[in-house]
């Protein structure tokens with residue numbers, strides 16, 4: 055849900071961005087799709103990561119790309135072969151959509167994966183999140199890519215009392231847009247970093263505020279810290 059108007063930058067945004075980027079430089083995982091800016095490879099990884107954990111995707115990612123190294127190879131492959139190479143990863147509709155996407159890119163975009171969010175979003179199987187992710191991770195654009203992990207971090211850090219409706223989702227996209235650094239490697243790193251924080255520290259199961267690098271810039275983390283300090287004072 056991209057922003058409709060110019061949103062306000064939340065308090066602590068610069069500190070949040072700075073601390074998050076510094077943490078990611080030291081602790082971000084070295085994942086194969088983070089070593090490339092090839093839009094086809096980024097797209098393959100994004101399709102595989104939908105509904106599947108990172109640890110399971112790595113092996114399939116290499117196998118699939120060995121079988122179909124370019125968008126042209128995938129576009130002209132037999133559908134049965136595509137399914138074979140996807141076998142074990144589940145949710146085969148993703149593989150079918152990925153092949154339809156490859157065929158559309160070859161037929162309508164001269165084999166070049168678009169760099170504009172709107173054009174990416176119009177491709178088969180590409181929602182707003184994936185469109186933002188490809189624009190950011192392949193083309194280093196300063197566009198938000200808000201998946202479940204990112205939405206959770208933004209909610210806890212900046213909007214702890216926000217609802218769960220479409221308006222709230224729009225607000226989270228707006229906040230993500232205000233936090234982004236300028237286009238280039240930092241915009242790429244920011245989107246990777248906030249996803250990584252949601253995957254490793256600020257998880258759905260538990261918010262590990264005590265070891266979180268952005269705690270001092272996070273509404274929930276600051277509130278929890280005050281509570282802890284209050285408890286400690288009462289126990290003294």
Ligand code: SF4
Pocket residue numbers: 207210211255256257261262263264266267268269270272273274275276
């Ligand atoms: S301080 Fe806690 S709630 Fe805030 S981002 Fe970190 S883990 Fe999440």
